[in-house]
Amino acid sequence: MTRVGLYPGTFDPIHNGHLDILARAAKLVDKLVIGVAINNEKGPMFSLDERIQMTRREIEPLTRITEIEVIPYESLTIHFAREVGASTLLRGLRAVTDYDYEFQLMAMNQQLDRSIETVFLMADPHHMAVSSNLVKVIARMGGDVTPFVTAAVAADLMKKVRPV
Numbered sequence: 001m002t003r004v005g006l007y008p009g010t011f012d013p014i015h016n017g018h019l020d021i022l023a024r025a026a027k028l029v030d031k032l033v034i035g036v037a038i039n040n041e042k043g044p045m046f047s048l049d050e051r052i053q054m055t056r057r058e059i060e061p062l063t064r065i066t067e068i069e070v071i072p073y074e075s076l077t078i079h080f081a082r083e084v085g086a087s088t089l090l091r092g093l094r095a096v097t098d099y100d101y102e103f104q105l106m107a108m109n110q111q112l113d114r115s116i117e118t119v120f121l122m123a124d125p126h127h128m129a130v131s132s133n134l135v136k137v138i139a140r141m142g143g144d145v146t147p148f149v150t151a152a153v154a155a156d157l158m159k160k161v162r163p164v
């Protein structure tokens with residue numbers, strides 16, 4: 001039996017905190033599906049296509065550890081999980097501030113489908129403070145984002161905020 005794990009998010013853009021969770025999650029399942037939420041409500045900086053391309057590029061080294069697919073989705077996360085055959089929903093937990101929301105989400109998803117288990121991976125203390133939102137704020141204000149994202153993502157951010 002192939003154990004499939006779904007890691008859902010907006011990935012606007014993918015950062016080192018996401019990559020750390022993905023590297024650790026890759027050891028727990030046979031196949032990882034990264035669900036890129038269309039999420040227009042959040043007013044993403046990067047288009048869906050850009051987020052998918054960046055995510056595919058960044059996870060390339062991890063494909064040596066496990067099979068990984070990057071797929072866009074618009075439906076309820078739990079429905080998407082079922083659709084891709086996932087038995088686990090993987091989430092990263094940064095701090096107590098994430099806990100309330102994540103606990104609620106987990107509890108509701110459990111009622112929607114008991115066969116899919118939510119698994120939380122605690123953020124590496126080194127990446128605890130990293131969020132896509134703060135990375136975008138820093139980039140817009142001309143700050144250095146290289147401690148938080150890969151060099152390629154930093155270049156993508158520069159192109160967005162300072163187009164030539």
Ligand code: ADP
Nearest residue numbers: 008009010011017018091092093123127128130
């Ligand atoms: P969302 O649209 O849910 O905010 P994100 O793209 O921000 O999605 O994050 C996707 C997942 O990665 C979530 O489970 C989130 O908690 C987790 N995550 C985000 N930043 C970090 C981080 N710095 N360390 C660990 N996990 C993180």
